[in-house]
Amino acid sequence: RLPLTVSALSASITHVRAEEFSDIRTYGAPEVISDIMLFGKTPEEAAASPMTALLGGGFMQSMDMVADELGFDIDAEPQVKHEMAVATAPIDSPIGDIAPGHVAAQRFTWEYTVRGETVITVRVNWFMGQDNLDPPWSFGPEGERFEVSVKGDPDSHVTFHGWHPESVAAGLERNPGIVVTANHCVSAIPYVCRAQAGIRTYLDLPLIAGRAAPHLHR
Template sequence: MTDTTSPAPLRVLQWATGGVGRAAVEAILSHPDLTLVGAWVHSPAKVGRDVGDVLDLGTLGAPCVGTLEEVCGLAPDAVVYAPLVPDEAQVVALLRAGIDVVTPVGWIYPDPARLGAIDAACAEGGSTLHGTGIHPGGITERFPLMLSAVSARVTHVRAEEFSDIRTYGAPDVVRHVMGFGATPEEALASPMAALLGAGFKASVRMVVAELGFDADPRIETLQEVAVATAPIDSPIGPIEPGLVAARRFHWRALVDGEPVVTATVNWLMGEEHLDPPWHFGPEGERFEVEITGDPDVVVTIRGLQPESVAAGLVRNPGIVSTANHCVNAIPAVVAAEPGVRTYLDLPMIAGHPAPHLARGR
């Protein structure tokens, strides 16, 4: 007799319940092949509470825990690891325990020479690590590589973001890490370029390697700032004249001094009262992927920025899409061979239909 029973849903735990974490929980709940078993939380006040109660999603029957031992006790098949700053020791411990990890905070295209502890943990636990996201992630790797297939004799690949940073609901990060509201000197000396660069440089290296450019292994980092010329209202308070109100970062791979792969971020506190007078251009907020070759191809991606500042502070689609990209990858990651697996190692990853439109509803 043929067994027609469906496989049991994969058990998933969410590590950290900030913006990406909340969106990931929602995505796990809607995914037909996944079930939420709990969440790791930083705050002791949340430990022992139901994840849904903490996130105002209703009771879900999934507890919040605060230790690795409690995480392992819930026996997840996979963890969506989404803290603000990654801790490799935590990831190693999860992998060593046999738990697959999908994360938007690192390991997108890591240097094999720096993976000793990670590789050993994957081998010991028979587990898999996959770094993903949107930007860096899909916008800077998957989409450019996919788009390059319709061109030939490629000379340049560009992935670029144009966003109003006022919609990013993390004021401490925006002020103290990103350097908005600081002097230009303080912003340029902030850790933001290094923090961002870990992911964006990995994306650039992946595209360089897959397309076969003879690029300098050193990725060039450039950053620019624009200052306010009049007070600008923002979620971190007024940006006074002379202080940083816009930032631009470029990560470029060069062949004989000429850029061949570029990832760029444009973050503005609106478009008014800036010096230099930066603008999003007539197309507004967006992501762009451009292949310069035969033929040239440009794709503009909309919908990942919110309709307004107020809407973005409630639910930012860029954050939601980052979480979705992680969650949708889980079945492929669990099915993959142990080790670090990038986009290049996994099959095509797709979304899933709304429940009322799904097969077998």
């Protein structure tokens, strides 16, 4: 949805990117972090992570929608990459200390190409903080965020802040990113209910918007 909205501001588009930068310590699901995401495991164990397929199944539906609407003649096979960084010293986390040599950060990338040229990229960067990582990955000066970038005439770059908690402790109490996900689903309900029966995407529905706070509502 957001990449398509931003894309309307550009012509002759050659690349669309959506990317997340998050401290995974704020994700209050320790079993998922340890047993499915495989943080705290050895790189060899984490290489078998099901997240590439689990996330890819969802992300590539969105990538298909973007490709279809923008008119990209995508190649048959997507490009998928799973990168890891290990701890160089014990890292405190909700699943216990991450031992040196064990996985403390992961980066998943999905790309669609047209005749070998990358045209759509979706990437998640999940770190157990920014300290004591090898390679020394970081969120950079902008910190945790979500980005949407469109290369075209002209380029457009949008950064979203506010969807991450102020601290690890705050995130374990209430994570704005989880709330955003839920709000998005709830906001879509009236539009989906009014739509004709069948499978519908953002391309079929009108603009989905939130609602005013109860004390301000007409």
